[in-house]
Amino acid sequence: MRKYVLIILVAVFFTHLSSTFLGLNDPVFAASPESNGYWQLVETETVIPSDQIIGDKSDTRETKFNYTEGSVTVLYNRTTYDGIHNTYSNEVLTRTGSWSLPPKKVAPDEKVTLNLNARIDQFDRLSINYSGITMKAYFAELTAPFGRLDAGSGDFVDQSGLGLCEAIIADGVVKVASQTKEVTGTFGQGRAGMKKALFVVVRCDKVLGAKYIYEWKTDDVATSLPDTADSEQIAAKSIKGVIYFDQKHTKPIPHTIVHAIFYNKNGEIMGNVRSVSDSQGRYVLSLNQPLNDDHQLRLGIEFSYNPEGVNFLNQFDERDNKRLCYLVVTDGFITASSQEEILFDFCPLEGYSVSISEGWKEQLTAEEKKEYKERVNENIRLYEALINAFEIYNEALGVTLDYQLPVDVHAFRGGSITKINEAFDSFYQPANGDIYLAYLHASYQSPLFPYAVFHEFSHFAMQCMYGHRLPIMEGDINHGGYANTSTADSYMEGFAVLMGLAMQAYVNDDVVMIIPGRMNIEVNYKAWDESGKAEEFAVAGTLWDLIDNPSEDDDAVAIAFEELWSVLQEYRSDFTAVYEALMVKYPSQKIQIDQVFKNHGFFFSSAAGDGVYTIGEAFMDSNKDNIYTNGERFVDYSTRDLDGNPTMQYKEGDPIGSAAYASDPKRRSSQPFSGHYIRVANDLPYYNVQVKFYDHPALDYSTKTVNLQGMVYVEVPPAGYDCELTVWPEGQDEAPLVFSSIDFRRNYAAILQNGYFLDHAFDENGKAFEFDFNDTGENEKGAETILFVKVAVILAVIVGGIFLISRFRSHSS
Incomplete structure (x- = not known):
């Protein structure tokens, strides 16, 4: 288990605020300066727009501006209606700019320090690319434009000479959530009656902030600082x-x-x-x-x-x-x-x-x-357990955790077992990447902690690792086990069981692989055990038996965890796909690996059952009443054990790898659509895919796909959903491939024959070739022109014939 040891970063950049400042040149005045004066704050003006609402019921955008002294918050909320799914969606962006208040009196050469803080408080994005928030301070003439962000005279800057304080959103993602900057400037000399202003600007789509107006006074000495009482109180900065x-x-x-x-x-x-x-x-x-x-x-x-x-x-x-x-x-x-x-x-x-x-x-x-x-x-x-999970996956295992950030963890549901149905109810929500933890799974006082936390986090990690998708089979139910039509769900759950236990063992500094209150996965559960509900634990047990010490178990195989991880981190549609990948990677250990899979019931039981449901057989509980109902899918077990309970039997020659049976001999997940591939001339492992719908922007999405020996799967939406697809190798977006679903559908017959859409779409360096998608379209237009000419000729003949007949009749009469 020491192979799971977390890599801790030791080289960390730490930004330390210093009390040293850069000196600035004094402003130039039209008249001779008076050296015995000072600047007095006489007025404060604020620039705060009015709240606004635009749009209609299908797309409403509301912006509110909240101002308190030294701070302004912009709250933006967009509500859109999706007519296809008959649902409303919200887009939320909250940004705040705050600053320390300037002194009331300032000597000409006094270094004035302001603390600026720009931050993004909340960002829940649907589709629009928003900007972040930028702050700046400068001392200038009263007539100077409010909102200047470029460098200029009178700027307040940090010790690096930079004046902008920014929280950044780029490509629809928060890049910098918050930035605090200490900036310094001087007001310089003035003359009697002169007024100038300290501008504190907040820019986030709109220009906001405050304008502090100072007047030059000469009734005190030039070294006059803020009032003595105040200066004694302002000690800690x-x-x-x-x-x-x-x-x-x-x-x-x-x-x-x-x-x-x-x-x-x-x-x-x-x-x-x-x-x-x-x-x-x-x-x-x-x-x-x-x-x-x-x-x-x-x-x-x-x-x-x-x-x-x-x-x-x-x-x-x-x-x-x-x-x-x-x-x-x-x-x-x-x-x-x-x-x-x-x-x-x-x-x-x-x-x-x-x-x-x-x-x-x-x-x-x-x-x-x-x-x-x-x-x-x-x-x-x-919180400590969640950060441990993040660091293990991100740092030790190299998983890029990037799906639908931020992950919202809703914890302590059913609080203190007051709501027993919620106290055990934990789950991961694939639609938005959120994690829901019941009280008995979130509290350190529960024996299920921290295993349950790591288990649910592992679902999130798998979705990130598999290009923002999960191995889910349409029609199967979560925890359906052996009764499901594939092993996809059991693989997804078994992966989370194994990783939850592995991380629990790491933080507890032991090698105990026991699910708290449940079982030891060293026990060889069969896929069909417990009315088929044990299949996910059979998956976890199989994976564990592949990597544990052979001397500690009855299996004769030991694969390094790093080697098994290299198999698991590539997308596998179900547990049978994991077996197939192991056969490719370890052909010399086929006998030993087969035995491990057979020990846990992952084989095709060819013998048929009696055709009648027997208590103990797996069934799909469609009406969720926990008992078999006529018409529900069930698995007809092939034989009975010594106690008379239904079980499955292996016969020599039965295929190993998939927990299948006579009524469903394949039990495989849905396969990729035929032809939805592009061929590439490189081995770059991952490709990003961005899909933008012309008529339904709310459906836009991005995902990641895998290069399988030069074939990259790019699933094109069906007819009726016209869209633009952009594909590029991960980390190389300078020369992407761009095509439309119309281009794809127009050549669909040829695509099905070839098995792919485009050949040699990317060169060996990951640069896309240029394709002329109009060739077929021009042929279609040519065909339409020929058809039009033919129709025109036929119409001319018909009209001419009618004309001749009418002339003939008139002469006859």
Whole structure:
């Protein structure tokens, strides 16, 4: 099991906010400057657009602008109607720009520092490519344009000389979720009566922000700083430290949102700033409010995982019908400090949780705080398990986890077994990539934890690994087992069983492969056992027997986990496909591998049964009443065991690899559509496919397919769904192949004969060749022209004949 050891990244880039700044040139004034003056803030103007709603019932777009001092949030919601599926879909984008307030008085050469924070709070995309949010500050003439983003005189810049603070969306994906930047500038000299402005610009589709107007004064000395009382109170400029999973401070929490929350003396929340910890749990927060008797703060974290600036995972506590992340805050307040930089390491277990959905307000009694402290314990343990799962798949196994991000984990369903039907109900939702965890699967107090967490996460990982699809057979039911028409579902579940146990063994530092409260998969369950429900465990047991130590079991094969993983990570439509791949990879071990598959019932039992359902035989419970009903699909077992119970029998010569039977000798998943291939002249393993529908943009999607010995499967939507398809090798998008479904259907007969659509579509370097898809169309147009001429001639003959007949009749009369 040490082959699963997690690769921990040791080289980490850590951005550290410095207190050194770049000097800027003074602005040039029209008149001689007065050296004994200062700039006084006299007025503040805000640029905040009105809320707006556009569109109709089929496509409504609403934008709201929320402004508080030093912060503006833009909330965008789009609702579209899909007439094909008769459903409504929502597209949500929330962006926030916040900044520290500038001083009221500024000396000419004083270095003024602003803390800018641009962030993307929520992004649920349907189809449109949106932009992120950009911030900038500059000191300029009153008449200067509001919204300038290019470099210019008076810019406030960071220590690298850059002025833009950006949270980025590109190609429909959040690339940078949040950025905090400390920028510095000077106002320079002025003259009596002169007014200039500090512009703080927020650009996200619209131009927003604030314009702080300063006037040059000479009634005080030039070195006048902010009021003495204020300057004594504004001591701490930043707070930094490390966040930990444990109270011993040994396990840092990586890539997680950290908050500083400001309270007034009445305990009311007055604002917040936030940042994201790095891979070592280190964070830096630039404070935008003073710390004094009226302004205290607490630190907190949100269960939101953001590696490399991408919001990968959000954890939700479903108790009390809470649908938003919990914010965990520390118990004690941090008050005024004489240090510019406060050092503060903490663990969420030292605090309690409040719900962001209630507007950050604390509404907890002492007893509730005690209860919520335990909830924090449960949440932090779950969050640690989820991050472990991410790192194992992403770092150790090399799986690109990129399906429908962020993954929303809805946990503690049925809270504390109060709803017994939900307390055991965990599942993965392939449509949107979300994970739902019952209380008994999410709580560290349950014996099913963390296995159940790793099991459900493994479904998500498989969908990412298999090009955003899962081996699902139409008509089969989840956990249907031996009664299903294929082994696809059992393979999908068996994979999750094996990986759930492997990851549990890793975090527990043991090699125990026991499903908590269930079974040891070293036991050779047969595919037909337990009325066929054991097939997924037979899959897991088969995979485990292939890699465990032969001396510890009755099988004689031992394949390295890395070798088995190379088979599993390629798309397999069902468990029979796994067997076939093993035969190709290990032909010399066929006898041993066959024995393992036979031990678990993965063979074709050729003998027929008696044609009558017998209790104990597998059946597809279509009406979900847990008993066989006439008409439901059942498996007619071939014989009975010594106790008289139905079982299956292997006869010498029966094919091995697929758990099949006389009534369904193949039991295979649906095969790819004929002809939906392009031939390529390279061995680049993966190709990306983007499908854009001309008339139904809500159906647009992207997926990933595999190069199988020069044949790349590209499934073209059926007739009636005209669309454009773009194909390119993964990582090489400079020369893609673009064609339409019309091009495909126009040549369909030839495609079926050839077995592929295009030959030599990509060269050996992954560059697409150019194809003229109009040849067939021109032939069709030529045929239409010939037909038109023929029809015209026939009509002319008919009309001419009628004319002659009429003339003949008139002469006759």
